[in-house]
Amino acid sequence: MKIKMEPIIGHYGNFDIDGINHRIYWEEAGEGIPLVCLHTAGSDGRQYRALLNDKKILKNFRVIVYDMPWHGKSSPPQGSKVGHYQLSTKSYVSQILSFIDGLELIKPVVMGCSIGGRVILHLASDHKEKFRALIGLQSAGHLDPYYDIDWLHRQDVHGGEICGAIAYGLMAPTSPKEERFETMWHYMQGGPGIFKGDLFFYKFDGDIGDKVKQIDNSKCPIYLLTGEYDYSATPEETKILADNIGVDMVKMKNVGHFPMSENPKEFLKYLYPVLNKII
Amino acid sequence: MFDKLSENNEERNSLQIMAKNLNTVFMISTMDNEYIIKIIQGLVSEVKIGPFVMPSYEFKLTASKDEWNKFLKAIPIPGSHDLIALLRRKVLKIDGNLHPLMSHLLYFKLLLASLRPTEES
Structure with missing residues (x-):
């Protein structure tokens, strides 16, 4: 059987983040407005496989998805040690800006999910002039810990199994089985302590707090979409955030915490109208 | 409710491969009733229905009968579809x-x- 090629091209590149050299992997497809997509905590860019294959979107957008350092095919920086990874707001924002500057992207759109949906709030607050628009999936300004994240990195518990199990529950039971399995599988492939290290940003350091008041939607449009089955960043939490910013939010039916990955078909129905507004 | 865990079920039996080293006894409480479930090498070997006088188990999951009923629907509503969702x-x-x-x-x-x-x- 002849191989059916996808339009996605993968690259490795080297650039500095906060003065430290990093080897980063990213994938891209399409032409037009740069659309940089940020994956969730403990996963990688494969979550956006459907977007990178969607002809309708690729006609108008250059979709670019990078794996964060320590995730997917991106390397940890030199001198790293297992168990020391912790994502801070400063380092997360730095890596996004360094990637965008390194690729010389002019006024890209950035869309992030979960931790990515949180960091776009920091981008909106502190760097709005750099973006054409920001899209937050599963965005919440704040999250109280509701389970003990130490279980995610213990030598007597298999990291892949526990991270996969946590991710599995965050999806909608109505999402297709195959897509749910793949989404969980990405989590099962994460390195030891990486999911937990990302959650330091999500549950502690990345709290948007009063900075939410600095967000000016008129300078850089913000769109918020949240799946109804997400119990981490719930639609109610997104609504509070949306009200604070003064924008509408969209509650997506039949999807959970990973809309673009667990049920792309359903998600795209909600994303197309947003992208049409941005064009 | 949870006594059915001891019934022979193909889907349930297929889970054994994920837990073939697991031997444990745990309790599920519905607040008005209790179940003690014994697992040997990843298979449910016994379910006892309470009330118990001196139950012995490793861990316990407690939720109201109403919450467990919502959890056990064919397609649970958001917030009732996962153990951690109930915890949240x-x-x-x-x-x-x-x-x-x-x-x-x-x-x-x-x-x-x-x-x-x-x-x-």
């Missing part, structure tokens, strides 16, 4: 030695979900 809403309490549960979390999620009605049933 503070309607589930988990206590005891959690290692058997957390080291086999997906197994336990799927084990309990196997009680949900399927299209065939």
